[in-house]
Amino acid sequence: MSSLDVMKGVEVGETYRNDKACRQFITAISEVERERLQNETSDNKFISIVSDGSTDVSVIENEIVYIRSAREGNVKIYFCSLEEVKKADAAGIYNAITHSVSEAMGPESLGKVVGFAADGASVNTGKSNGVIVKLRENLSPSIVMIKCLVHRLELAFKEAVKCKAHDSLMTLLGELYKMYHKSPLQRTNLKKAFETLGTAPVMPLRIGGTRWLSHTLRAIQSLWKSYSAIKLHLNQIKATPNHRFGPKAKALSQLMTSKSVVFYGHFLQDILATLSNLSLQLQQRDSSIYTCHEQLKVTITSLQKLETILW
Structure with a gap:
């Protein structure tokens, strides 16, 4: 922030442009935000906990914890903390969640918990020793668990598309992305293929990501936009003797021209367009069980x- 002020012509000096001053500012901001959170939620009778696992750059397991509460009909979500998990089992996650809420809102806030939202991982949902079991045992037996609808949609989709054609299409998309993402030379040659065809370059996209359905849809769409150019470039590689990408180009070319893969790719694009819209609707901050249910009915009809x- 100080560097930004300097770029704007503000004289800030060197007093606050160091790690120690930055730490003091962050600590002060966190204290103010914690006080604001407590003031805004102190009169609320009920709260729900929303949490998800995350791994930082040092490969340490963390749990990000939010509080969802309503006041005078207005639903708000508050960030509590990113809490380090000593051991990524049910007990470790439970301890991280309760410590985060206690630190942010005070120990008495744990008595207000009526809901717990998380993904469908067994460590959260386990009937014998899951996080939800420990919350009900130690806080309230009436706590209701809501599994992440977006996560469940992703899992349901992955279970439904287990077939050879899907595996072949995913292999094609994944290998094309790696080939042109990791090799600047091949990426440049692909752009030349676009120039030869007189079309705007569209590079292959990654199929993975936090929003798997949307990422996969965009990857398929980019494949069709770049289909002719990629096919031309792969044929050029195959025609070059002893090219180090020759075997890969041959395999990818066979997948690209496979009738089953092409048909399935277009079929999947239509399906993903509908499911991606549902996924995005479920991710809306102001969504409710009613709106989610209505959107689900629209998706089923589509x-x-x-x-x-x-058919």
């Missing part, structure tokens, strides 16, 4: 229409 058209 999929049934696609089934009629396709």
